[in-house]
Structure formats: structure tokens, C-alpha cells
Amino acid sequence: MTATTTTTGPEPSASPDLSKPVGDPPLLEVRNLTVTYGGTVPAVRGVDLRVEAGQKLGIAGESGCGKSTLALALLRLLPATAKLTGEILLDGEDVLTMKWGRLRAVRWAGASIVFQGAMHSLNAVHRVGDQIAEPILLHNAKATPAAARKRAGELLEQVGLPAVRAQAYPHELSGGQRQRVMIAMALACDPRLIIADEPTTALDVMIQAQILRLIEQLVADQDVGLIMISHDLAVLADTCDRLSVMYAGRVVEEGPARQVYAEARHPYGRALSAAFPRIGDLASRRAPRGLPGDPPDPAALPGGCTFHPRCPVALDSCATEDQELREAGGERRAACVLVDTPATDDSRNTA
Incomplete structure (x- = not known):
């Protein structure tokens, strides 16, 4: 993989609740990250992110919006055809400039990833306990195979499985x-830092709820940072x-999670929110609304605001003028020319 670092502009301003003493860097700070495939196809375009220890950051969007590419880029797990520019600062150290030995040490120990589709991520011919023990042996020179297997059993119990299941093969376990x-x-x-890329894909709603509560509890107990990726805004x-x-490939809105879900300031955020039913309030009387069309092909992005061909409130200028993230009140930012105009009920329903 080619990893180059570009000179970026000023850091994005941090929200007040994310402020830390001068000289104490956040757990993860992503600055102007761009991922291009084959030299011409931009999958991620100028993304800025910030995660503190103990904080849970969600990344939402339809399939094809660049979420999984972003997740893999954070630990340089993309194929060699991908070119990365910008900065990925993990505890103040740039992942993109790390040499292979240092990068290998950071993976799993500094930051780890929960891939979507566990059946495809686990090795079908090895017992799950051995697969859990493997990174322990790789990253701890003092660990013995017996100690690593014992630790694997403890970890299984920590996530709600009996230690004896360490002897099982992946096909002997349920999806959850x-x-x-x-x-x-x-x-x-x-x-x-834990990166969870669609951790509840293909699970039924009961198991999904259990997995989400488990992740929340682990983050709270161990004071780790979490990036959770999903298409499900709710x-x-x-x-x-x-x-x-x-x-x-770009962040078009950011802010406190419940505020963005309840009253998104970008038309795309409103459309995602409207696509899910809300239980227990007047909104539940309205059927969920889909968003016509599909995300654009990264190889043929439209001019201006990339969302304007699907946007129900687009202005003529949106076809020619790109929009950067701008303040949207409080701790929120949105990339929309109408961000300063309060959204009406009709515009929300149309989206």
C-alpha cells in the first residue's frame, strides 16, 4: 500500500465537550483523510474524525458511502491499490507513516477491529479459542500457549460465552x-480503540440488542474508544x-447522536432518519420513507454538492457549488447551504 501524508489545513474545531488539556492528544484524530483506488476513484474524501477514550462515535450512511473503507484505512488494512493521504493520529502517532514493524505492534494492541460477517472473518479449520489466543501470543513475548488459551477462555466468558466453547469450530456456533x-x-x-464495522449484520433483533448492550458495557468498563459503523441511524x-x-465518501453531518437522529440538519441525514419507524411517539403513525435513487458512483461523482441529484430541497446553486461542513448550532455541523434555515415539517417529510 502506498501511504503518503499531505500538508493539511487547520484542525477542525473540537466540540466543547471534547476539549482536553493542551498537549494531551485525543485517542484518535483523523485529519483530511483521503482514500483513492487505482489512482482515480475517490472512496473517502477529506474526512476528519476525533475520538476520546471512553467515547462512542457512530458512522452512518448507505452502502457505498465509504464507511468500511474508512474503517479499514484506520489500521491500513486496505489493498495495495489504495492510496491514502492525510493523517491518522492514534495517541498522537501517525498510522500512515508507521513502518511495518510498528504498525504490526499497533494492530490489535493499540486498536482492533470487529469485522462484519464473522463467519467470513474466522478461520473455518481452527478452533475459536486458538484464534483468540493467536494475537495474544504474537503481541506478548512472555505469554505461553497455556496462558494464552486460559486468557481466551476468560475473554469468552467476558462476552457471555462459556469458556468450554473455545474448543468449538466457527460452524458449530450460531451467528450471535x-x-x-x-x-x-x-x-x-x-x-x-475498537472499530466495529457493522457488528450486528444479519443478526435477528434480539441477538442484535444483546450484542449492542455487550459492546456498550465493555466500552464503559474498560474506558476504550469505540467507532461503530452502521447503515442504521436508530x-x-x-x-x-x-x-x-x-x-x-465525505462526512456531511456530525453532532450528538440523538440530536442528529431526532432532527438532522442535512437533508441526507433527515432522509436516513425518516427511513426507520419510531416507536412510542406521533411519528410512528407515519410509514417510514425511502430515499429515491442510489449513492453516486465514486468514479463519476456529480458536480457541486454530491447529494443534489437526490435532494428534495436542492437549490439551483447546489448543482455547481460544493458545500463544506459548517456550524449548525451547538455542537453540530452540516454540509448544506440551507443549514442556517430551520427545516420545516414539510421538508423533513419530503426527505
């Missing part, structure tokens, strides 16, 4: 159990502290 194994593996080396609003909404 396999996802718990992936979480146990992510915790194996006590990382400070899940992220219920689980995370802050929320970033991505479209066409």
Missing part, C-alpha cells in the same frame, strides 16, 4: 455466538455519544 467470538478477539490485547443514536453521517 460467532460475533461474540469476534468481540473477544478484538479485546484480546487490551486495545484502547441503532447508532441509541448506542453512541456522537454521530457522523457519510455520503459519497
Whole structure:
């Protein structure tokens, strides 16, 4: 993989609740990150993120918006055809400039990832306990195989599985159990940051709720940072502290999770919110609304604001003028020319 670092402009201003003493860097700070495939296809375009220890950041968007590419970029897990520019500062150290040995040490120990689709991420011919023990042995030179296996059993119990299940093969476990194994593996080396990429994909709603509560509890108990990626805005609003909404490789809205879900300031955020039913309030009387069309092809992005071909409130200028994130009140920012204009009920319903 080619990893180059560009000179960026000033850091994005931090929200008041994220302020820390001068000289004490956040757990993760992403500055102007760009990921381009094949030299011409931009999958991630100038993304800025900030995560503190103990904070839960949600990243939402439709399939094809760049969420998974962003997750893999944070630990340089993308194929060699991807070119990364910008900065990914983990505890103040740039992941993009790390040499291979240092990067190998940071993966799993500094930051770990829970991949979507546990059945495809686990090795089908190895017992799950051995797979959990493997990163422990790789990152701790003093660990013995017996100690690593014991730790694997403890981790399984920590995520709600009996230690004896360490002897099982992936196909002998249910979908929810396999996802718990992936979480146990992510915790194996006590990382400070966990990246969960669609951790509840293909799970029924009961198991999904259990997995989400488990992740929340682990973050609270161990004071780690969490980045949770999903297309489901309702899940992220219920689980995370802050929320970033991505479209066409860029963050188009960010702010406190429940505020973004309840009253998004960007038309795309409103459309995502309107696509899910709300239980227990007057909104539940209205059927969820879909958003016509699809996200644009990264190889052929439209001019101006990339959302304007699908936007129900687009102005003529939106077809030619791109929009950067701007203050949207309080701790919120949105990339929309109408961000200073209060959204009416009709505009929300149309979106």
C-alpha cells in the first residue's frame, strides 16, 4: 500500500465537550483523510474524525458511502491499490507513516477491529479459542500457549460465552455466538480503540440488542474508544455519544447522536432518519420513507454538492457549488447551504 501524508489545513474545531488539556492528544484524530483506488476513484474524501477514550462515535450512511473503507484505512488494512493521504493520529502517532514493524505492534494492541460477517472473518479449520489466543501470543513475548488459551477462555466468558466453547469450530456456533467470538478477539490485547464495522449484520433483533448492550458495557468498563459503523441511524443514536453521517465518501453531518437522529440538519441525514419507524411517539403513525435513487458512483461523482441529484430541497446553486461542513448550532455541523434555515415539517417529510 502506498501511504503518503499531505500538508493539511487547520484542525477542525473540537466540540466543547471534547476539549482536553493542551498537549494531551485525543485517542484518535483523523485529519483530511483521503482514500483513492487505482489512482482515480475517490472512496473517502477529506474526512476528519476525533475520538476520546471512553467515547462512542457512530458512522452512518448507505452502502457505498465509504464507511468500511474508512474503517479499514484506520489500521491500513486496505489493498495495495489504495492510496491514502492525510493523517491518522492514534495517541498522537501517525498510522500512515508507521513502518511495518510498528504498525504490526499497533494492530490489535493499540486498536482492533470487529469485522462484519464473522463467519467470513474466522478461520473455518481452527478452533475459536486458538484464534483468540493467536494475537495474544504474537503481541506478548512472555505469554505461553497455556496462558494464552486460559486468557481466551476468560475473554469468552467476558462476552457471555462459556469458556468450554473455545474448543468449538466457527460452524458449530450460531451467528450471535460467532460475533461474540469476534468481540473477544478484538479485546484480546487490551486495545484502547475498537472499530466495529457493522457488528450486528444479519443478526435477528434480539441477538442484535444483546450484542449492542455487550459492546456498550465493555466500552464503559474498560474506558476504550469505540467507532461503530452502521447503515442504521436508530441503532447508532441509541448506542453512541456522537454521530457522523457519510455520503459519497465525505462526512456531511456530525453532532450528538440523538440530536442528529431526532432532527438532522442535512437533508441526507433527515432522509436516513425518516427511513426507520419510531416507536412510542406521533411519528410512528407515519410509514417510514425511502430515499429515491442510489449513492453516486465514486468514479463519476456529480458536480457541486454530491447529494443534489437526490435532494428534495436542492437549490439551483447546489448543482455547481460544493458545500463544506459548517456550524449548525451547538455542537453540530452540516454540509448544506440551507443549514442556517430551520427545516420545516414539510421538508423533513419530503426527505
